[in-house]
Amino acid sequence: MLLEADHRAGGTLHVSSxxxxxxxxxxxxxxxxxxxAQAHYDDVMRISKGTATPDxxxxxxxxxxxxxxxxxxxxxxxxxxxxxxAYSHEPYRVARTYWGTHKGLSILKVLQxxxxxxxxxxxxxxxxNTRLVDLQPGSQGQGWTATCGGxxxxxxxxxxxxVLATGGYGGNPQLFSRLTGGYPLLSPAPACADGSGLELGLxxxxxxxxxxxxxxxxxxxxxxxxxxxxxxxxxxxLTPQHRKPWEIYxxxxxxxxxxxxxxxxxxxxxxxxxxxxxxxxxxxxxxxFAQAPCxxxxxxxxxxxARFGTHLAYQRAxxxxxxxxxxxxxxxxxxxxxxxxxxxxxxxxxLLGRTHLPAPIAQGPFYAIRHQGVTLRCWAGLEVDASxxxxxxxxxxxxxxxxxxxxxxxxxxxxxxFASGMSITPALTFGRLLGSDWLxxxxx
Numbered sequence: 001m002l003l004e005a006d007h008r009a010g011g012t013l014h015v016s017s018x019x020x021x022x023x024x025x026x027x028x029x030x031x032x033x034x035x036x037a038q039a040h041y042d043d044v045m046r047i048s049k050g051t052a053t054p055d056x057x058x059x060x061x062x063x064x065x066x067x068x069x070x071x072x073x074x075x076x077x078x079x080x081x082x083x084x085x086a087y088s089h090e091p092y093r094v095a096r097t098y099w100g101t102h103k104g105l106s107i108l109k110v111l112q113x114x115x116x117x118x119x120x121x122x123x124x125x126x127x128x129n130t131r132l133v134d135l136q137p138g139s140q141g142q143g144w145t146a147t148c149g150g151x152x153x154x155x156x157x158x159x160x161x162x163v164l165a166t167g168g169y170g171g172n173p174q175l176f177s178r179l180t181g182g183y184p185l186l187s188p189a190p191a192c193a194d195g196s197g198l199e200l201g202l203x204x205x206x207x208x209x210x211x212x213x214x215x216x217x218x219x220x221x222x223x224x225x226x227x228x229x230x231x232x233x234x235x236x237x238l239t240p241q242h243r244k245p246w247e248i249y250x251x252x253x254x255x256x257x258x259x260x261x262x263x264x265x266x267x268x269x270x271x272x273x274x275x276x277x278x279x280x281x282x283x284x285x286x287x288x289f290a291q292a293p294c295x296x297x298x299x300x301x302x303x304x305x306a307r308f309g310t311h312l313a314y315q316r317a318x319x320x321x322x323x324x325x326x327x328x329x330x331x332x333x334x335x336x337x338x339x340x341x342x343x344x345x346x347x348x349x350x351l352l353g354r355t356h357l358p359a360p361i362a363q364g365p366f367y368a369i370r371h372q373g374v375t376l377r378c379w380a381g382l383e384v385d386a387s388x389x390x391x392x393x394x395x396x397x398x399x400x401x402x403x404x405x406x407x408x409x410x411x412x413x414x415x416x417x418f419a420s421g422m423s424i425t426p427a428l429t430f431g432r433l434l435g436s437d438w439l440x441x442x443x444x
């Protein structure tokens with residue numbers, strides 16, 4: 001039986017960019033790329049500075065390449081440029097990142113027919129719009145009793161094994177704040193990503209790991225002022241390898257805090273994490289707005305211009321002092337910051353080490369767009385053992401209770417960092433392992 005809280009299967013594949021990673025794939029071999037699981041493991045440990053969970057990372061990297069091969073054999077429409085070295089997060093040393101021609105939907109395009117066939121053949125009982133309301137040990141400690149449904153139509157199901165694959169908590173600002181030490185939430189996650197499966201696991205005696213870990217992605221603008229949702233398909237393009245920055249990034253007081261074109265995503269992410277409320281303003285002038293490529297993907301400049309005056313994150317003024325007042329910045333600080341940057345442009349040397357210095361910020365009107373760190377995957381999650389069994393607070397695994405996917409927390413796979421493709425690929429890989437003979441010999 002497959003319970004799905006949403007009205008459709010697929011979860012965050014509907015909004016994900018679908019980045020995956022795997023070593024020793026057939027596609028790598030065809031492209032002449034030498035790679036293996038140990039190199040993948042070592043690369044993630046390098047990026048995470050040794051903070052990823054070793055046993056789970058070893059399991060994921062050992063089988064990731066075969067997951068990529070399985071997708072390809074199942075008709076996955078791979079991006080023609082893949083595999084690549086991706087720069088949206090700290091890059092690998094070799095090309096082992098993949099994505100489909102339609103982002104996360106390319107993965108769903110493979111999975112959905114397999115699920116449909118299993119349902120049609122009576123192998124899977126799929127129940128959409130159905131929640132796991134409660135979970136308790138079965139009678140005499142055998143199996144589990146699951147309470148399913150809604151407030152008016154609840155029923156119980158007995159199961160020998162239960163797999164919690166309920167995703168993260170990126171749609172639940174209150175739980176997010178509690179599990180990340182008070183950081184604010186801005187996420188493209190759907191509302192059904194509410195962490196209810198994680199809370200059920202904790203109520204059964206499970207334990208959270210990595211609640212002390214958090215790192216934001218740089219960065220986004222909420223769709224609605226004060227909201228926690230961002231449309232990631234129409235995000236700001238702040239990756240310098242994809243779009244060189246013409247603007248400057250300043251704190252809520254009006255000071256620059258990072259070299260905007262620093263090639264290290266990790267450096268830019270950690271600089272942002274030090275900012276109050278994970279917030280900063282992207283500042284530019286009329287000449288830059290006219291000359292630079294559009295700041296937002298999937299958007300033209302007329303759409304951006306229309307947001308000024310209608311969205312509180314978008315501010316415009318004829319003078320820098322007026323812009324500072326509109327944004328709540330300190331006017332002398334912003335004036336000094338812009339003057340120092342303009343001097344750097346004129347001299348070709350920036351105090352923060354920025355090298356792309358295309359134009360000064362000198363021609364009014366002046367613009368500022370308030371950005372905030374984005375959460376693309378949740379960091380904390382249930383602790384499991386090397387067999388993916390949920391571990392209780394007594395340190396013992398719970399018989400017949402497993403967890404896979406984002407409910408394990410993103411830090412399990414990449415520690416206090418981002419490692420490309422280490423969210424979706426482990427989720428697919430661990431699900432395939434649980435559905436195979438792997439568990440039999442793993443627990444023999």
